[in-house]
Amino acid sequence: xxxxxxxEQFKKLAQKTSLNKQIxxxxxxxxxxxxxxxxxxxxxxxxxxxxRSVYRHGKHLLLDTEENVCMSMHFGMSGSxxxxxxxxxxxxxxxxxxxxxxxxxxxxxxxxxxxxxGMCRNPTQxxxxxxxxxxxxSIGKDEFAKMMQHKRGNVKQxxxxxxKIAGIGNHYSxxxxxxxxxxxxxxxxxxxxxxxxxxxxxxxxxxxxxxxxGADVAKFPxxxxxxxxxxxxxxxxxxxxVEKGKISGRSFYYCPGCQK
DNA sequence: ACCTATGTTATCGC
DNA sequence: GGCGATAACATAGG
Numbered sequence: 438x439x440x441x442x443x444x445e446q447f448k449k450l451a452q453k454t455s456l457n458k459q460i461x462x463x464x465x466x467x468x469x470x471x472x473x474x475x476x477x478x479x480x481x482x483x484x485x486x487x488x489r490s491v492y493r494h495g496k497h498l499l500l501d502t503e504e505n506v507c508m509s510m511h512f513g514m515s516g517s518x519x520x521x522x523x524x525x526x527x528x529x530x531x532x533x534x535x536x537x538x539x540x541x542x543x544x545x546x547x548x549x550x551x552x553x554x555g556m557c558r559n560p561t562q563x564x565x566x567x568x569x570x571x572x573x574x575s576i577g578k579d580e581f582a583k584m585m586q587h588k589r590g591n592v593k594q595x596x597x598x599x600x601k602i603a604g605i606g607n608h609y610s611x612x613x614x615x616x617x618x619x620x621x622x623x624x625x626x627x628x629x630x631x632x633x634x635x636x637x638x639x640x641x642x643x644x645x646x647x648x649x650x651g652a653d654v655a656k657f658p659x660x661x662x663x664x665x666x667x668x669x670x671x672x673x674x675x676x677x678x679v680e681k682g683k684i685s686g687r688s689f690y691y692c693p694g695c696q697k
Numbered sequence: 698a699c700c701t702a703t704g705t706t707a708t709c710g711c
Numbered sequence: 712g713g714c715g716a717t718a719a720c721a722t723a724g725g
């Protein structure tokens with residue numbers, strides 16, 4: 438699931454459950470998800486500290502102790518986060534488990550091991566080190582327009598370039614382009630100023646609405662593309678059939694009637 | 698058996 | 712240096 442709105446839910450979860458509680462231990466059941474750290478380091482840095490604040494930048498979650506010790510999480514394609522009672526036992530795909538003094542746990546799960554958990558000094562440092570662009574919900578309209586004007590290639594890949602704007606992936610870029618009625622492979626250089634403005638507007642509307650609806654596609658409005666993003670499905674607006682395309686090994690979907 | 702899947706990254710060729 | 716395409720990572724489901 439994890440694109441910006443999904444990670445926003447994880448942020449809310451962590452805020453609600455995991456702040457200001459003493460960490461007593463960090464368990465790692467598969468160290469393939471660890472990046473630049475190991476179980477020993479995680480424990481030496483985090484034990485006896487508390488998470489004081491949670492940040493989300495793009496698709497990354499940052500749990501900050503505010504003592505120059507900050508835990509970073511990225512969820513890949515199949516990762517998620519949950520808070521678990523002391524009774525609940527470890528699941529097959531639970532990879533990193535932060536245990537608090539009350540024995541409850543913050544559990545990082547990743548079926549396909551594509552995500553990463555690491556440590557950094559603070560969120561700002563993390564963003565710089567990972568060359569992340571501004572968060573999609575923080576970027577200003579002018580900054581967005583300037584970015585698009587400097588970018589080459591097609592509009593879909595521009596929206597998904599995490600070094601330019603952080604947070605948009607394959608699903609939400611399809612949604613944004615559908616609602617803006619722009620064909621995904623349109624070269625950025627061919628977009629009008631009005632289209633760039635519209636992309637900015639739709640990006641904001643869509644991400645904010647998705648956040649509000651808990652990133653739960655089942656709750657999304659019926660006319661959203663993500664409700665029928667599948668080859669051969671009927672577009673809710675024009676009744677054309679959804680078509681599938683491919684860029685650099687990755688599928689995208691679009692409505693040939695609406696997106697020119 | 699084969700293809701596909703919400704992400705990122707190393708590598709190769711141009 | 713940079714861009715694009717491709718494979719790779721690991722697992723499940725159609």
